[in-house]
């Protein structure tokens with residue numbers, strides 16, 4: 001911090017700006033130091049001193065301003081928000097919210113923990129054994145399972161282990177042109193796969209791919225067949241694709257593995273999302289390796305799930321790259337708690353009956369009316385799975401319709417509420433908000449409507 005250029009006169013109010021040490025010695029500031037570390041606190045103090053020097057606040061206000069500012073400084077800058085969009089797996093809002101069980105597991109795993117230690121013998125243990133068991137229990141069709149950092153890591157690891165450097169001539173992965181997917185932020189799965197050496201052998205066309213297309217592509221360079229679920233788009237009209245069972249038969253007739261990326265990772269069929277494949281079905285239909293994300297409809301932490309035949313999962317797990325994509329103890333803990341636990345929040349949100357949502361939303365409208373005597377409309381509003389799959393599938397529900405300008409004001413709250421805007425209105429959908437939050441929600445909205 002540079003000193004002011006001009007000498008400070010005797011009666012200059014800036015002489016009254018409290019010294020850093022004096023502010024740091026205040027009880028409240030001392031407590032904040034314990035919570036945030038000295039450096040963060042010093043920055044706030046310096047900030048307020050310079051505001052006083054610039055005449056933005058009075059010297060006498062510095063201490064109070066520091067204390068007030070420290071209240072909103074957190075060790076982590078993430079701001080917990082309420083998701084009022086009706087989009088269940090909202091990529092920009094962190095995808096799946098964890099279940100209470102998963103949160104407990106995270107806390108238990110946060111310190112020293114026997115992640116790779118055998119308590120009975122005191123010797124080194126095998127990593128992630130209980131998470132693997134939970135995955136196999138949830139998906140008995142799998143002989144083996146491996147969790148890595150995320151779905152993209154799972155795909156890259158499988159492709160590299162089966163067709164990357166070290167696979168000899170067998171470097172080609174056969175994939176339909178209808179399944180060459182960009183998953184968001186400009187990342188393309190085909191480029192991800194090819195980035196470590198494998199080559200994509202494209203077959204078919206965007207709208208139609210036949211078994212004969214795959215057949216023609218197979219040769220001495222083929223390492224594997226790959227099928228990717230169109231998780232974020234649909235191809236409609238004059239279309240044709242080859243199913244897992246047929247592809248598996250073809251692959252096995254040529255002694256090749258079939259890899260299936262199902263995207264969202266459902267364990268069992270979901271009636272509301274009939275086009276969403278499941279890990280179990282994919283394996284039962286003959287896939288050798290199936291991969292999925294852990295934080296889409298599985299509802300757990302960010303993770304990549306690899307399930308399938310023992311020989312292939314082992315081959316993948318032994319590849320050197322597996323170490324670079326290794327799941328950390330927090331992922332393993334939260335994933336085990338999710339997979340082996342009660343229905344996770346994402347599936348709860350998906351299954352909430354429209355009638356129940358309507359009742360809640362009407363109650364919210366009444367609570368707002370009682371507080372500020374303003375009537376808000378309750379209107380039909382479709383939810384979405386979002387980044388988790390179920391592309392284009394509307395999930396019927398309801399929303400509270402409030403003036404459009406409220407959207408930005410709701411985002412500016414200390415606990416931001418993220419709603420959508422449409423046709424000149426702001427729509428508040430409670431599908432992804434825990435019911436116990438409704439009171440706070442009503443108060444927050446009412447307070448903004450009153451202004």
Ligand SMILES: *Cc1c(COP(=O)(O)O)cnc(C)c1O
Pocket residue numbers: 150151152153155181183189228229230231232261262263264292293294303304387
């Ligand atoms: C989401 C998705 C991925 C990437 O998974 P992440 O967990 O986001 O890394 C890969 N393939 C498909 C089909 C997907 O839907």
